[in-house]
Amino acid sequence: MNMHASAKPGLSVNILTTAGTPANRETAASLPMRMTIKKVNFFYGTKQILFDINMGIADKRVTALIGPSGCGKSTLLRTLNRMHETVSSSRLEGEIQLDEQNILAQDVTSLRRRVGMVFQRPNPFPKSIFDNVAYGPRINGVKGSISDAVEKSLRHAALWEEVKDHLHKSAYELSGGQQQRLCIARALAVEPEVLLLDEPCSALDPISTAKIEELLVELKNLTTIAIVTHNMQQAARVSDFTAFLLTGQVIEFTPTPQLFTTPSDPRTEAYITGRFG
Amino acid sequence: MSTRLRWRKFLSNLMLTMTGLCALISVSALFFILGYLLFNGGTSINWAFFTQLPKPVGETGGGMANAILGSAKLLLAASLFGVPIGFLGGIYLAEFSESATASVVRYSADLLNGVPSIVIGIFAYSMVVLPFKHFSTLAGAFALGLMMIPITLRSTEEFLRSVPRNLREGAMALGASKTKTIASVIVPAAYRGILTAILLALARVAGETAPLLFTAFGNRFWAHGWLQPTASLPVMIFTYAVSPYDDWHRQAWAAGLVLLGLILIINIAARTILSRGIAVPRS
Numbered sequence: 001m002n003m004h005a006s007a008k009p010g011l012s013v014n015i016l017t018t019a020g021t022p023a024n025r026e027t028a029a030s031l032p033m034r035m036t037i038k039k040v041n042f043f044y045g046t047k048q049i050l051f052d053i054n055m056g057i058a059d060k061r062v063t064a065l066i067g068p069s070g071c072g073k074s075t076l077l078r079t080l081n082r083m084h085e086t087v088s089s090s091r092l093e094g095e096i097q098l099d100e101q102n103i104l105a106q107d108v109t110s111l112r113r114r115v116g117m118v119f120q121r122p123n124p125f126p127k128s129i130f131d132n133v134a135y136g137p138r139i140n141g142v143k144g145s146i147s148d149a150v151e152k153s154l155r156h157a158a159l160w161e162e163v164k165d166h167l168h169k170s171a172y173e174l175s176g177g178q179q180q181r182l183c184i185a186r187a188l189a190v191e192p193e194v195l196l197l198d199e200p201c202s203a204l205d206p207i208s209t210a211k212i213e214e215l216l217v218e219l220k221n222l223t224t225i226a227i228v229t230h231n232m233q234q235a236a237r238v239s240d241f242t243a244f245l246l247t248g249q250v251i252e253f254t255p256t257p258q259l260f261t262t263p264s265d266p267r268t269e270a271y272i273t274g275r276f277g
Numbered sequence: 278m279s280t281r282l283r284w285r286k287f288l289s290n291l292m293l294t295m296t297g298l299c300a301l302i303s304v305s306a307l308f309f310i311l312g313y314l315l316f317n318g319g320t321s322i323n324w325a326f327f328t329q330l331p332k333p334v335g336e337t338g339g340g341m342a343n344a345i346l347g348s349a350k351l352l353l354a355a356s357l358f359g360v361p362i363g364f365l366g367g368i369y370l371a372e373f374s375e376s377a378t379a380s381v382v383r384y385s386a387d388l389l390n391g392v393p394s395i396v397i398g399i400f401a402y403s404m405v406v407l408p409f410k411h412f413s414t415l416a417g418a419f420a421l422g423l424m425m426i427p428i429t430l431r432s433t434e435e436f437l438r439s440v441p442r443n444l445r446e447g448a449m450a451l452g453a454s455k456t457k458t459i460a461s462v463i464v465p466a467a468y469r470g471i472l473t474a475i476l477l478a479l480a481r482v483a484g485e486t487a488p489l490l491f492t493a494f495g496n497r498f499w500a501h502g503w504l505q506p507t508a509s510l511p512v513m514i515f516t517y518a519v520s521p522y523d524d525w526h527r528q529a530w531a532a533g534l535v536l537l538g539l540i541l542i543i544n545i546a547a548r549t550i551l552s553r554g555i556a557v558p559r560s
Contacts (some may be wrong), residue, residue: 112451123444128555140451
């Protein structure tokens with residue numbers, strides 16, 4: 001793929017460690033960035049969680065955020081649709097852009113329609129399968145047939161065949177893996193431009209995990225994806241770009257194959273070879 | 278076996294017996310009351326009890342049709358007054374208030390819940406009976422409704438708070454505003470619990486006598502509309518039980534049984550409603 005070709009090993013050091021370097025611009029130029037994170041510092045109360053983050057989320061690609069527990073990867077993901085604002089003591093400095101517009105200056109509900117999110121644990125609403133998927137289109141007043149939108153989203157989430165005969169059953173009758181795909185379908189139903197996934201497989205068995213990974217690769221034709229995972233193999237399997245975070249900083253941000261084969265920072269290498277984390 | 282081990286075994290058995298015994302006592306108190314009521318009420322109850330008005334003093338027979346209807350009207354009006362206030366207040370408390378405001382409101386609600394029901398009765402007397410210049414269904418309902426507010430408020434708050442945070446986030450991540458999230462996800466997820474609590478509050482005030490003594494007062498005839506004094510089952514039980522007539526004692530037992538039946542029906546209704554709908558599984 002062209003983005004891999006464009007990021008030559010020699011340039012990777014620059015891409016990753018510092019933002020705004022020529023190499024970083026080159027990557028951005030060869031591949032449009034849907035979202036750009038600029039000099040983001042993030043605090044819970046007085047405790048700083050993220051330090052001077054600079055990176056991008058490439059359009060129609062899967063970007064993975066990896067790193068040990070507590071490195072701030074989930075926090076970073078949650079700033080992308082401003083879910084961090086649900087914690088009142090949180091404070092964000094810097095700028096996050098979606099299509100060159102600062103998301104921090106936008107209406108938060110319309111932002112979240114454009115940047116959807118799937119959470120660590122499946123969180124279907126206590127409603128039927130149909131009503132779960134229809135929720136977004138209904139509250140956002142989507143034009144056209146709701147049931148068409150539901151079917152389309154369930155098909156995209158590779159769940160349609162399994163549930164089409166009992167759409168009006170409780171969502172809780174589905175297995176954990178099916179529930180998570182239902183949550184993906186629910187997020188897709190509002191046709192988000194970016195889909196954020198916060199460790200979507202950590203509560204699932206290997207077979208369900210494989211299904212969701214397969215799905216993510218399919219979905220990048222449809223939308224831009226950012227995924228947090230504690231599972232390095234998963235990042236290697238599904239993502240095009242990977243950012244390695246450590247203690248609130250982006251240590252390295254490169255095309256995925258490069259990060260896992262020729263990491264430029266010794267800390268990245270130590271992490272991916274399992275020496276810590 | 279060492280002495281020490283034998284002592285510990287003995288102590289264990291002793292405590293086990295004691296706890297089991299206490300559990301048995303608490304359950305048997307309930308069954309004793311139920312059995313006594315069923316026996317005395319069951320032998321006294323008849324069709325006339327449900328269909329006829331009380332007979333004049335001295336005549337035997339008659340029934341408490343007016344008290345049954347009166348209790349139903351009181352409970353209906355009390356719910357219409359108390360439930361919306363408690364419910365909406367609970368939503369405010371759980372979702373919108375600052376923690377300082379919330380703790381003041383919560384504390385006040387707990388105090389209100391602890392106010393003796395006779396005091397609630399005096400309050401309703403001065404607020405409703407005196408201005409209207411007569412006892413009424415409305416005044417009784419006001420007193421009962423006032424007692425339902427803190428229970429409804431606190432349980433609404435508790436059940437809304439217990440809705441898992443991830444459901445809230447799920448709705449917000451789909452672009453739902455806070456109001457929309459509350460109305461379309463949080464309240465539906467909590468409504469079974471809230472409804473149960475409301476019905477239990479209703480069942481509790483259904484048996485209240487003191488606040489009705491000088492608000493709804495009592496009536497040996499039908500109470501038309503909402504502004505006349507009305508008979509109610511608890512007050513009838515009180516009046517009849519302390520009377521010197523055997524036939525009235527009999528009817529008081531019957532009324533007790535009917536009141537218990539009413540509360541049972543409310544509980545069954547609650548459970549039936551709960552068994553529909555979709556519950557949030559505990560995780």
